[in-house]
Amino acid sequence: MINYFKAVYAILKKDLMVEFRTKESINSMAVFGLLTVTVFSFILEPSSDSKVEVAGGIFWIAIIFSGLLGLGKSMLNEVNGGNFEAILLAPIDPTAIFFGKFLANMVSMILLEIIILPIFSVFYSINILSHPLMLLILFLTTYAFSLLGTLFSVISVKSRSREAMLPLLLLPILIPVILAAILSTNIFVAGGDIVGSYNWIKILSVFNIIFTAVIFVIFPSVVEE
Amino acid sequence: MSNSLIDIVNITKQYGHIKALRNISLSINKSDFVTIFGANGAGKSTLLKLISLQSRQTSGEINLSGVPYKKLGNAFKRRLGVISHQPFLYENLTAYENLLFYASLYDVKSPKKVVDDLLKRVDLFKRKDDLIRTYSRGMLQRASIIRSLVHNPDIILLDEPYTGLDTVASKVLTSLLKDQLSDSKTIVMVTHDIQVGLELSSKIVIMKKGEVAFNENISAIDKSNFENIYISQVTDKD
Numbered sequence: 001m002i003n004y005f006k007a008v009y010a011i012l013k014k015d016l017m018v019e020f021r022t023k024e025s026i027n028s029m030a031v032f033g034l035l036t037v038t039v040f041s042f043i044l045e046p047s048s049d050s051k052v053e054v055a056g057g058i059f060w061i062a063i064i065f066s067g068l069l070g071l072g073k074s075m076l077n078e079v080n081g082g083n084f085e086a087i088l089l090a091p092i093d094p095t096a097i098f099f100g101k102f103l104a105n106m107v108s109m110i111l112l113e114i115i116i117l118p119i120f121s122v123f124y125s126i127n128i129l130s131h132p133l134m135l136l137i138l139f140l141t142t143y144a145f146s147l148l149g150t151l152f153s154v155i156s157v158k159s160r161s162r163e164a165m166l167p168l169l170l171l172p173i174l175i176p177v178i179l180a181a182i183l184s185t186n187i188f189v190a191g192g193d194i195v196g197s198y199n200w201i202k203i204l205s206v207f208n209i210i211f212t213a214v215i216f217v218i219f220p221s222v223v224e225e
Numbered sequence: 226m227s228n229s230l231i232d233i234v235n236i237t238k239q240y241g242h243i244k245a246l247r248n249i250s251l252s253i254n255k256s257d258f259v260t261i262f263g264a265n266g267a268g269k270s271t272l273l274k275l276i277s278l279q280s281r282q283t284s285g286e287i288n289l290s291g292v293p294y295k296k297l298g299n300a301f302k303r304r305l306g307v308i309s310h311q312p313f314l315y316e317n318l319t320a321y322e323n324l325l326f327y328a329s330l331y332d333v334k335s336p337k338k339v340v341d342d343l344l345k346r347v348d349l350f351k352r353k354d355d356l357i358r359t360y361s362r363g364m365l366q367r368a369s370i371i372r373s374l375v376h377n378p379d380i381i382l383l384d385e386p387y388t389g390l391d392t393v394a395s396k397v398l399t400s401l402l403k404d405q406l407s408d409s410k411t412i413v414m415v416t417h418d419i420q421v422g423l424e425l426s427s428k429i430v431i432m433k434k435g436e437v438a439f440n441e442n443i444s445a446i447d448k449s450n451f452e453n454i455y456i457s458q459v460t461d462k463d
Binding site: 083224 | 312314327
């Protein structure tokens, strides 16, 4: 069996090559994310205090719904031409395929956040990265979304109604992550006591550890016909 | 002692209440070229999927040199090359990038040299840096064939590889298969093309409704009468 990390790297490199060449996912994700941020900014008055209360929600809705678009597209590349079948035929651990794809999705999500964050700051006059801990929350939430998003995009991709299936499967299970992300972001945006964010960070960390372990166990069965 | 490489013993594959394969038993020897014929829905591709570990049988066992498949896993996958009617290539990567990617999954030594040699062999070297989506059907199939050979497998499974090929591409495929055969590779091919099957095979199998209806060495078959044999085997007698 070839080195596990070499296989993860091969899948990651291939996915990023396809994405940087076509820019299919990142373009649609960025356009959708920017539109969401812009449209919500029109609803709220520039000087409104309520902006601070809803900023976290708007930011994460923009990121998560845009991310759903990218996840669907990334798996479609595997289904077209039977490529997923072909990589499953290779003598590598199926979880190496999963983690290669997960890392590629995570890179796309981080790029999306790099695009959305400055625009969001301009439209809402809010600096989301006002505290270094916010970087940790961004990382943990992106990790959780990419992890389960990759899993459910693999599960739903063969379904005829995959566009509807992916959010239907993914969003309910992501509710604790979305809540933790929004509420902890609001603490930093409103300049609240950062101690209040510690519990949310713990929840996000535990969620990620549990689901990373679960995927190691279940993914080989998920991809078996 | 049996010299069979792949032993399929009483395999059944069931999808819900539909039995795709019914108690199939088949032996494939090293360096055999086995062609499997049969009408659509006879279970040919299902059988190939079981042999290639893409699917798991409901009951029965498949052994490689006497060792059950489930104990072999990746060791078997390394020996296996699969050519399907699907290209198994990323359309937004070049042929070169595709082949290097698959070579890396199989941990091929000196991958660039191996890939260059294969591309030259199927006359695609000059187009190696073109995206796969710009390839014609014949070029795509040639690229797909060398993709499956990039790790030099000794067992090659082909699922209707001639589907959609023009005459030139068919000839290239036939010549590549003959090369593989002369390298003592074991080949199992599912096809509807009787002429090709008879030309290349050492053993012919005909499947009907999930069962093996006919299984003979080529030396025991009257080639001039095979079309009639085939029709009589796949046609319902009742």
